[in-house]
Amino acid sequence: MWIAVVSLVVWLWLLLGQGFFWRTDQRLPPRAELAEWPDVAVVVPARDEAAVLPLSLPSLLAQDYPGRAEIFLVDDSSADGTGELARRLAEEHGGLPLTVVAPGEPEAGWTGKLWALRQGMALARARDPEYLLLTDADIAHRPDSLRELVASARGGGFDLVSQMARLRVASGWERLIVPAFVYFFAQLYPFRWINARRPRATAAAGGCVLLRTEAARRAGIPDAVRQAVIDDVSVARAVRRSGGRVWLGLADRVDSVRPYPGLGDLWRMVSRSAYAQLRHNPLVLLGTVAGLALVYLAPPVTFLAGLSGGDARAAWAGALAWLVMTVTYLPMLRYYRQPLALAPTLPFTALLYLLMTVDSAVQHYRGRGAAWKGRTYARPEAAPEQR
Structure with missing residues (x-):
């Protein structure tokens, strides 16, 4: 129950406190009428x-x-x-x-x-x-x-x-x-x-x-x-x-x-740079895996566990967290002109991204690192702006 409640609180914060990230209305800013156009x-x-x-x-x-x-x-x-x-x-x-x-x-x-x-x-x-x-x-x-x-x-x-x-x-x-x-x-x-x-x-x-x-x-x-x-x-x-x-x-x-x-094509697209996004830091990787599990996997798991175990509070909290997650995903599906029925599947997609991120770290420590079109950056140093 407490896992479900924490996940619900996180989703309410994401809904209102993370820059309304789920909205898709950030398009090109107002244009200027130019007398002369630059090169x-x-x-x-x-x-x-x-x-x-x-x-x-x-x-x-x-x-x-x-x-x-x-x-x-x-x-x-x-x-x-x-x-x-x-x-x-x-x-x-x-x-x-x-x-x-x-x-x-x-x-x-x-x-x-x-x-x-x-x-x-x-x-x-x-x-x-x-x-x-x-x-x-x-x-x-x-x-x-x-x-x-x-x-x-x-x-x-x-x-x-x-x-x-x-x-x-x-x-x-x-x-x-x-x-x-x-x-x-x-x-x-x-x-x-x-x-x-x-x-x-x-x-x-x-x-x-x-x-x-x-x-x-x-x-x-x-x-x-x-x-x-x-x-x-x-x-x-x-x-x-x-x-x-x-x-x-x-x-x-x-x-x-x-x-x-x-799936293999998409997996490579994500995994080639996922661990670089985490600055090749194993502690950040652990935190990311735990965060993804709490935010995306916990709602459906606690909902189903609550139903099967007779814990109504866990089921309700998990269901509400899953509902908020689903609602925030709808605008992106509309932007991509996809069926809105895909929205409840976001936890499964998040699980795939979690596995892609772990695979990215595994490839890094095997010396394969970020790979693209036949080039591999095994252990790239962080660029100055990434430090």
Whole structure:
């Protein structure tokens, strides 16, 4: 009974005291009407992305942007012809000018994506753009995406505007796990807290980051975060520490086209960086496992145990905690246009995330660490902003 009551109290606090993380109304801030549009350079790190590039790159080439914009795609030692495919797509579709570069393997002390970003940003800065759009190779943008991002950054006076791309939800496992992924992220980094005048949290979503070039220079990006596995949060923290303003919200015009059809694909997506999020600290891991068990697993377990054992108080407290949890998950399911009947299954999804997090720690201590596209960061040092 007491476990159920504590879980219920925690859920009531999460409902009202965690920045209303469960709401999905944090969209792009009000846009400014611009007389002159600033120059923008779009930097796309790409490693073995031939499968998704035909779905994403044409959307960047077709951006309806009133000012000057160009794309720099960094072919990060791909083995599938990513660079050549990008050039072919640019010839077929036209649109914004595209430059493809291949800088080779990263230097020691750099993660692959940040090394690629460094090369692309160096080329872009030679054009002296006011903004850099850092976007992943699996992200498709609506034609007005860049225009809306720039107008919102100018209108709100933000140095970094980031949108969490709407991830693909098509397979059964994607329906079960993907909306919960964004829900958990928002619980950890409540968007309202990030976007407040006096922020209480800082984060970004790496798939879509519009960054003022001067803010990047002032924050030392990307060199200051070169070892970060969770690079988006690290970039946002570096910008904020250097005095910049950060905004993060959900996307309406930005979508991920990368498929995660099976449980194994989603498992690898989560587990490759879950332990890094916990700063490779075993005590934090234990606390996280205990917290997930108390918050997400205890409500249904105590409810069923109370029913079977004749403990009405445990059953009622567990049921109420489960109900609050279910209600807070409904807005995210609506955002992803998924059946609301999935909401009560959140405890099962949380159990999967708990196991993924433990597996991430196991892989770390086996020396495999964060792995992506054939690269493994066995025991990466924490970037300065993660300490």
